[in-house]
Amino acid sequence: MVNRLRVRHALRTSRGHGFTLIELLIVITLIMILAGIAMVQYRNTVILAQEAVLKTDLLRMRDAIDQYYADKGKYPSSLETLVSERYIREVPVDPTTRLRTTWITVPAPPDPSNPSAGPGIYDIKSGSAGTAIDGTRYASW
Numbered sequence: 001m002v003n004r005l006r007v008r009h010a011l012r013t014s015r016g017h018g019f020t021l022i023e024l025l026i027v028i029t030l031i032m033i034l035a036g037i038a039m040v041q042y043r044n045t046v047i048l049a050q051e052a053v054l055k056t057d058l059l060r061m062r063d064a065i066d067q068y069y070a071d072k073g074k075y076p077s078s079l080e081t082l083v084s085e086r087y088i089r090e091v092p093v094d095p096t097t098r099l100r101t102t103w104i105t106v107p108a109p110p111d112p113s114n115p116s117a118g119p120g121i122y123d124i125k126s127g128s129a130g131t132a133i134d135g136t137r138y139a140s141w
Helices: 002-015 021-072 079-084
Strands: 104-107 121-125
Touching: 021 079, 021 121
Parallel strands: none
Antiparallel strands: 104 121
16 A cells, blocks of 8 residues: 555656646747747848848949039949949949849930030949839839
């Protein structure tokens, strides 16, 4: 009789030290939900950073085009002209396409006072076909 009581007592105390399968499944499910939320937040943060870099690059290149026009009285013929004339160090990489060659240049309207001059670059836009988080297209910035 004493042996049976010891066995029952040993079984009761050993059951209280571990986790049940349901408890483990609940904990794993909660961890997976939190990891999913973190991944979505991380992805959105990366996209927002790329958009900020794109806006900054467009602002700097447009500023360089304006400075070139103010100095020379005409628009640059290409982006490489801005580099060779040292208005920018290099043509930046478009963060949405990850290429330097996808920039879309907008030609300037012809100058009526100087019809022989080439049109030059008036504006620049991203060549990406993607859409920003706010719903606008990158090519429209």
